[in-house]
Amino acid sequence: xRPVVVSGAGMIPFERRDEDSLVDMLAAASLHxxxxxxxxxxxVEAVYVGNMASGLFNHQxxxxxxxxxxxxxxxxxxxxxxxxxxxxxxxxKNGLLAIASGYYDVVLVAGGEKMREVIGPRSTDIVAAxxxxxxxxxxxxxxxxxxxxxxRLYMDKYGITREHLAHVSIKNQQNGLxxxxxxxxxxxxxxxxxTHPQSHINNPVVADPLHLYDCCPVSDxxxxxxxxxxxxxxxxxxxxxxxxxxxxxxDTQTLQERSDPTDLKAVSxxxxxxxxxxxxxxxxxxxxxxxxxxxxxxxxESEHVGFFEKxxxxxAVKNGETRIDGKLPINPSGGLKARGxxxxxxxxxxVVELVWQLRGEAGERQVKDAANGFxxxxxxxxNNVLAxxxxxxx
Amino acid sequence: MKTITAFKCTNCGHAxxxxxxxxxxxxxxxxxEIEPTEKGKLLTYTIVNELPWGIDERGRVIGVVEFxxxxxxxxxxxxxxxxxxxxxxxxxxxxxxxxGVKTYGLTFT
Numbered sequence: 001x002r003p004v005v006v007s008g009a010g011m012i013p014f015e016r017r018d019e020d021s022l023v024d025m026l027a028a029a030s031l032h033x034x035x036x037x038x039x040x041x042x043x044v045e046a047v048y049v050g051n052m053a054s055g056l057f058n059h060q061x062x063x064x065x066x067x068x069x070x071x072x073x074x075x076x077x078x079x080x081x082x083x084x085x086x087x088x089x090x091x092x093k094n095g096l097l098a099i100a101s102g103y104y105d106v107v108l109v110a111g112g113e114k115m116r117e118v119i120g121p122r123s124t125d126i127v128a129a130x131x132x133x134x135x136x137x138x139x140x141x142x143x144x145x146x147x148x149x150x151x152r153l154y155m156d157k158y159g160i161t162r163e164h165l166a167h168v169s170i171k172n173q174q175n176g177l178x179x180x181x182x183x184x185x186x187x188x189x190x191x192x193x194x195t196h197p198q199s200h201i202n203n204p205v206v207a208d209p210l211h212l213y214d215c216c217p218v219s220d221x222x223x224x225x226x227x228x229x230x231x232x233x234x235x236x237x238x239x240x241x242x243x244x245x246x247x248x249x250x251d252t253q254t255l256q257e258r259s260d261p262t263d264l265k266a267v268s269x270x271x272x273x274x275x276x277x278x279x280x281x282x283x284x285x286x287x288x289x290x291x292x293x294x295x296x297x298x299x300x301e302s303e304h305v306g307f308f309e310k311x312x313x314x315x316a317v318k319n320g321e322t323r324i325d326g327k328l329p330i331n332p333s334g335g336l337k338a339r340g341x342x343x344x345x346x347x348x349x350x351v352v353e354l355v356w357q358l359r360g361e362a363g364e365r366q367v368k369d370a371a372n373g374f375x376x377x378x379x380x381x382x383n384n385v386l387a388x389x390x391x392x393x394x
Numbered sequence: 395m396k397t398i399t400a401f402k403c404t405n406c407g408h409a410x411x412x413x414x415x416x417x418x419x420x421x422x423x424x425x426x427e428i429e430p431t432e433k434g435k436l437l438t439y440t441i442v443n444e445l446p447w448g449i450d451e452r453g454r455v456i457g458v459v460e461f462x463x464x465x466x467x468x469x470x471x472x473x474x475x476x477x478x479x480x481x482x483x484x485x486x487x488x489x490x491x492x493x494g495v496k497t498y499g500l501t502f503t
Binding site: 119134136144148254261 | 439441445446447456468478
């Protein structure tokens with residue numbers, strides 16, 4: 001495989017964007033990425049769009065065809081890539097492999113979702129459509145419900161408390177305050193979400209034991225990267241940030257068919273494959289963007305990826321080891337918790353954040369001297385997971 | 395009693411629900427149809443307040459039960475005080491109404 005460089009990165013602020021259509025958002029993020037790479041009139045050969053459910057949320061399909069038309073990238077090849085909450089990661093994987101194979105040199109990858117076009121319970125129902133139709137969906141299972149059932153077991157097994165989860169939430173909200181692209185700009189406190197006798201008013205139960213501030217918001221947004229071969233990146237004279245590692249793995253669709261439902265095997269395997277391809281170890285990572293759709297996931301993923309031993313991550317979060325100034329900063333962007341989770345955008349937004357961090361362009365939330373970055377995009381409830389290692393040229 | 399149809403691998407005996415065309419344990423393609431047993435243990439659960447469109451309630455208890463034959467399945471737990479490991483009795487009832495049509499599934503009391 002030949003090297004693939006993220007030559008351009010761009011996104012638009014995630015929020016409730018009533019004025020913009022899905023394609024408006026994808027187009028805006030794409031132009032940011034193309035301009036960031038100083039691409040000019042050079043042709044884009046292929047476009048991959050990560051999007052989970054435009055047909056259900058927005059009554060629009062074939063959005064990749066719509067995007068190339070809107071941007072006049074014609075006659076570029078264009079595909080929409082759907083892989084649930086990992087659609088963005090899967091879109092990047094398609095672009096990566098297309099360039100690594102030597103077939104294309106310049107590929108645009110955009111991810112986006114417009115979720116707020118429908119009311120909350122509709123959105124919950126659309127997201128729940130990724131669960132098993134007969135074994136899960138009919139019971140009213142939601143993604144927070146899946147996470148709640150997982151959290152109950154994981155917390156029980158490793159002695160994790162609601163206070164530990166609150167530390168994840170507070171850290172990510174504080175990071176989000178430093179990120180102008182983050183949806184939820186809110187300085188929450190332990191008192192406000194946990195210890196005050198009336199904290200349950202601010203922080204009600206969504207799917208016990210998970211509360212509101214354990215869950216990511218429902219957002220609109222888009223992010224994009226321009227991927228190129230190394231030759232093209234050198235011609236464009238962009239800083240060289242390479243996708244050095246990639247891994248993907250799947251697991252049973254339902255949680256209960258996993259012999260140990262607390263074991264996120266697909267997370268471990270995807271991460272191992274990404275590290276092996278990059279030729280590095282988890283301890284070589286300087287900054288990570290994990291898929292904290294729920295606070296418990298940041299803890300569990302950081303252990304399954306190999307950043308911490310099982311049962312140790314909650315303490316590390318509490319001790320500040322994963323803050324921006326800590327030993328291993330996790331989710332300096334604010335993560336899904338604060339940046340938001342427009343489903344198809346997330347996997348791309350994670351890589352955009354890593355590019356900014358590795359180039360030293362992350363502003364107030366800049367992690368010091370980051371050379372290796374890691375992202376994890378978690379699809380379904382851990383049944384389809386992608387991991388990437390990004391490396392800055394030394 | 396009406397209930398779900400689950401599957402037991404004729405080669406290795408692994409119990410599965412929902413359906414797979416190849417055994418999750420040994421890839422065998424032949425299965426015997428099995429059902430949940432009358433009693434089971436609550437493996438995990440959650441109490442859901444924010445339910446999808448069409449389910450007009452709060453506090454629905456959803457859980458995974460492991461039956462005496464090793465099969466596991468998700469269903470509605472009709473208990474006000476669910477506890478990990480508690481014994482439950484398997485039943486069958488309306489779990490969701492979709493487009494005016496009653497959908498039946500596993501319930502546990």
